[in-house]
Amino acid sequence: MNEEPASILLVEDNPQDAEIMLHVLRENGFGNDVEVVRDGVAAIDFARNHPAPRLMLLDLKMPKVDGIEVLGALKADERTRSVPIVVLTSSSQESDVREAYRSGANGYVVKPVDIDAFGKIVGAIGAYWLDVNRVPRQ
Amino acid sequence: MRRIRVNRPDSRHLALIVDAAPIAIIVADADGMLRIVNEQAQKLFGYERDELLGQPVEMLLPSRFRKGHPGLRSAYVEAASSRPMGAGRELFGLRKDGVEFPIEIGLNPFPTPDGLLVLAAVIDISERKQVEEHLRLIIDAAPNAKVLVDTGGRITLVNAEAERLFGYTRDELLDQPVDALLPERFRRGHAGMRASYLDAPSTRAMGAGRDLYGLRKDGGEVPIEIGLGPIDTPKGQFVLASIIDITERKHAEGLRLASAGVLAHNAELEALNNELESFSYSVSHDLRAPVRAINGFARMLQKRHAGGLDAEGKRLLDVVQNESTRMGVLIDDILELSRLGRQEIRITRLDMSALVREVVREHSARAEPSNAVFELEALPPASGDLVQFQRVWDNLVSNALKYSRNSRPPTIRIWGELDGENVVYHVADNGVGFDMKYANKLFGVFSRLHASEEFAGTGVGLAIVYRVIMRHRGRIWADAAVDRGATFSFSLPSVSTHE
Numbered sequence: 001m002n003e004e005p006a007s008i009l010l011v012e013d014n015p016q017d018a019e020i021m022l023h024v025l026r027e028n029g030f031g032n033d034v035e036v037v038r039d040g041v042a043a044i045d046f047a048r049n050h051p052a053p054r055l056m057l058l059d060l061k062m063p064k065v066d067g068i069e070v071l072g073a074l075k076a077d078e079r080t081r082s083v084p085i086v087v088l089t090s091s092s093q094e095s096d097v098r099e100a101y102r103s104g105a106n107g108y109v110v111k112p113v114d115i116d117a118f119g120k121i122v123g124a125i126g127a128y129w130l131d132v133n134r135v136p137r138q
Numbered sequence: 139m140r141r142i143r144v145n146r147p148d149s150r151h152l153a154l155i156v157d158a159a160p161i162a163i164i165v166a167d168a169d170g171m172l173r174i175v176n177e178q179a180q181k182l183f184g185y186e187r188d189e190l191l192g193q194p195v196e197m198l199l200p201s202r203f204r205k206g207h208p209g210l211r212s213a214y215v216e217a218a219s220s221r222p223m224g225a226g227r228e229l230f231g232l233r234k235d236g237v238e239f240p241i242e243i244g245l246n247p248f249p250t251p252d253g254l255l256v257l258a259a260v261i262d263i264s265e266r267k268q269v270e271e272h273l274r275l276i277i278d279a280a281p282n283a284k285v286l287v288d289t290g291g292r293i294t295l296v297n298a299e300a301e302r303l304f305g306y307t308r309d310e311l312l313d314q315p316v317d318a319l320l321p322e323r324f325r326r327g328h329a330g331m332r333a334s335y336l337d338a339p340s341t342r343a344m345g346a347g348r349d350l351y352g353l354r355k356d357g358g359e360v361p362i363e364i365g366l367g368p369i370d371t372p373k374g375q376f377v378l379a380s381i382i383d384i385t386e387r388k389h390a391e392g393l394r395l396a397s398a399g400v401l402a403h404n405a406e407l408e409a410l411n412n413e414l415e416s417f418s419y420s421v422s423h424d425l426r427a428p429v430r431a432i433n434g435f436a437r438m439l440q441k442r443h444a445g446g447l448d449a450e451g452k453r454l455l456d457v458v459q460n461e462s463t464r465m466g467v468l469i470d471d472i473l474e475l476s477r478l479g480r481q482e483i484r485i486t487r488l489d490m491s492a493l494v495r496e497v498v499r500e501h502s503a504r505a506e507p508s509n510a511v512f513e514l515e516a517l518p519p520a521s522g523d524l525v526q527f528q529r530v531w532d533n534l535v536s537n538a539l540k541y542s543r544n545s546r547p548p549t550i551r552i553w554g555e556l557d558g559e560n561v562v563y564h565v566a567d568n569g570v571g572f573d574m575k576y577a578n579k580l581f582g583v584f585s586r587l588h589a590s591e592e593f594a595g596t597g598v599g600l601a602i603v604y605r606v607i608m609r610h611r612g613r614i615w616a617d618a619a620v621d622r623g624a625t626f627s628f629s630l631p632s633v634s635t636h637e
Contacts, residue, residue, distance in 0.1 A: 014427055016427070016428075016430075016431035016434070016435070017427060017430065017431070019434075019435075019438075020430065020431065020434035020435070020438075023434065023437075023438055090426040090427055090430075092470075092473060094477075111426070111430060112430075112466065113426055113429050113430045113433055113462065113463065113465070113466025113467075113469070113470075114433055114462075114463045114466055115430075115433050115434040115437045115459075116437075118430070118434070
């Protein structure tokens with residue numbers, strides 16, 4: 001496989017949320033090579049079978065394989081371990097935050113309801129992981 | 139000389155009627171001279187009939203009342219009507235042997251051709267007074283709060299402990315509906331419960347199995363236990379409520395449960411906690427997502443299709459966006475409140491002065507409003523959960539700033555003191571204040587005393603403060619007047635009694 005890696009892999013089961021995220025990513029200049037998958041199985045599958053994305057934005061609550069399991073699988077795998085994974089979720093439960101970090105998340109952000117606030121956060125995450133803190137390619 | 143006797147009341151006839159009455163009756167003329175007295179009256183006052191007839195009625199009064207009485211009498215004669223005498227005053231009669239006794243008097247005017255006669259029914263209330271006096275003594279001497287309530291639900295007697303517990307003076311309580319001492323949420327069902335108690339009155343605990351709370355004048359709530367007992371007096375039936383403040387016990391129970399390690403109980407608690415977790419999870423996740431979609435899609439419509447919308451269309455879209463943003467804030471606040479309720483409290487020693495300085499510094503940095511003046515005094519330390527008290531101070535300071543932002547300049551004063559076993563803290567502002575009439579609504583979730591157009595907010599901030607203080611065994615109250623600023627105060631058990 002010789003394709004260019006996607007900058008961002010967005011794992012989001014809720015189509016409305018996915019659309020909003022794409023909108024704010026685009027507004028922040030990160031919209032050009034975003035790959036969207038709809039569940040945990042597809043996320044693991046994509047990460048393993050394509051060049052590793054430079055950043056993964058991961059929803060937690062998803063059917064079948066949830067975000068925590070995705071984290072576990074990718075952080076345990078030599079090939080995908082260094083992909084920065086930022087959890088973007090609606091849940092502000094402490095147990096979720098703790099579990100996500102224990103499973104290797106690089107960040108945990110509660111999705112704001114207000115789209116302007118959402119845009120700012122996504123802009124900051126993108127700027128940090130894609131421009132400031134560059135992760136070595138595999 | 140012809141005497142015309144037409145229409146003249148037959149005084150013998152009247153005397154017969156009066157004599158047949160089961161209570162003491164005296165009849166005096168407009169000049170206050172006794173014209174008729176019945177057997178009962180003779181017995182009551184200890185005189186023979188001959189000793190009374192033709193004498194001024196004042197002879198039946200203790201000397202201290204005699205001087206004013208003719209004046210009162212003529213005023214009555216001028217505006218004669220049937221009414222109880224001496225409304226609001228205690229009346230006394232004087233027996234021949236010089237003994238005074240409490241009486242009640244009903245007056246009836248009785249016009250006759252040669253002037254007005256006044257018929258007075260006199261009731262000896264010594265026995266009734268004795269019972270009342272007895273009851274008052276017992277109630278006053280009781281070591282815990284007692285409230286005597288009549289069958290109409292009005293407060294008839296209270297003792298000093300009740301004044302202390304509820305923060306009202308005796309005068310403020312007497313004759314008030316007892317419901318005023320209940321948090322609003324309990325009031326609706328209370329009349330029905332009182333009625334069913336009166337149907338089958340017995341000495342028993344109130345609200346078996348339920349947590350009861352009393353409402354203080356300052357709006358704070360106190361966990362209480364209530365015992366009820368029926369009391370029969372010559373004045374009718376009353377219910378005596380004995381009230382015990384169980385704030386301390388509640389806390390002790392909490393400690394016992396936490397430390398006993400009773401497995402069954404822990405399992406139960408865990409199940410309950412899990413239930414709460416899943417509830418607040420569904421609030422956070424399942425409610426947030428659709429609200430976020432409304433907000434986000436409204437914005438996308440605005441950005442991408444602004445051309446297709448006229449000014450009104452854009453305005454409507456703005457409303458959709460703003461309201462969904464507000465709902466997001468509400469959801470976050472509810473979540474925080476529910477989290478506070480079950481979060482474990484980590485007790486540490488709190489340097490309240492430092493905490494307040496930090497909160498004030500943050501607010502000043504945000505410059506909202508920029509001209510606010512803070513007057514901070516050194517605060518006594520306390521013990522409690524650091525994070526939760528950061529929230530308490532943050533909410534109290536934001537609140538003070540919010541409601542004083544139109545004052546010139548907004549001035550917030552924060553001070554504290556030791557008060558016996560407690561430490562007390564105060565946050566006072568010079569803002570719009572509020573009517574104390576609504577003080578009981580201050581700490582409820584979503585209850586607001588000002589329109590949200592005037593002062594933004596979700597109405598959860600003070601509910602959060604209240605919950606934290608309650609979980610720390612403290613009390614919180616407020617004092618305010620419209621346009622005269624507000625002072626919020628809370629007390630906590632002082633450090634020395636805590637560990």
